[in-house]
Amino acid sequence: MSLAAAAATAHATTTITTTTAAEAHGFLSPTGVEIAFLLVGLVTFGAALITVTTRQLVHAALWLVVALGGLAVEYLLLTAEFIAWVQVLIYVGSVVVLLLFGLMLTKAPIGRSPDADSGNRWVALTVAVVAAATLVWVVVDAFRTTWIDLDGPAAGSTRATGESLFQNWVLPFEALSVLLLAALVGAIVLSRKAKAESSSPPVNSRAATGSSPSVPDSRNHPIEGNGRGEGTSPAEQEGAR
Template structure:
């Protein structure tokens, strides 16, 4: 086992633990912050695998844009910070979700574990300049459409917050 294997295992363990905490915590803001750590750990996995451009895009797009947008929307809509009794599920729903998650995990392990014993697949070197060229030449319009969609979501969250804030102030 090499040091890269250990670094990948550590980044994967951090990512997995943060993802579990993001899903299981009852605090909405804490869940968003655990999501930041999970996505950052995934970027660390990409770095260990040698995909620096993908790691940078992971940090810029997901951590730097999507999660900040989620936290900003939470702040604008005045979502409850603490645990909310209205947004909880029954023990039966949680048990069924855990059972379904365990079943999917078992299915994935049954398929992927036998593949781990096989010989390594021949890997062709990938140049970041080629990926960047494809991203900003071939895929530039879908990339820009995604940024426009995120901007519209931000404007929509701001509009909803102003509408609900104006009603709340007028009623009191």
């Protein structure tokens, strides 16, 4: 009985809070921050769509810069300034540059590449649209009467972030540095040229029967295999043009 009464009281309290919130903020009178958020969000979403649909690989990386920069502006609008500048530094500054280096080193075709999209594009589109519809419906239904209070001191200022990070999250922070060290060592080990090619164990039989045509060549004659890889990409480029 007392539990039910407490629950009813809590429910009444939340109802009062949400009604007052709904009265304080109108549905059809967006504030300037909301309009700015909406416009930047449209730009971000459009850039993301172009990133996943364009057939020019380098353009995809450059549109990714627009999407990530738009997200940094969204963080600024949400008063999370430290996260915004970290986003600019790490994503726009290093991750996209790394992706561009990867595109160059794998000899990605310049211009339109005809096989950028896989054959299961329509299945992927169906899955993505259904997931988007479900998520948007659930999220809008759940947070219909919830407002972020952006007035007063900024909730995500560098001071607040730093204090919480170095008072409450010190151990995960240090563990993260160990993870970065492990990633560094792993990337170096992976990208080093393997010296002992002959002592490596034999590849499985399916690779030897030629399920992918360049495998036997590249294993028996590595230099010719590389030359072959270089030879195919200009042909693909010309085919793309």
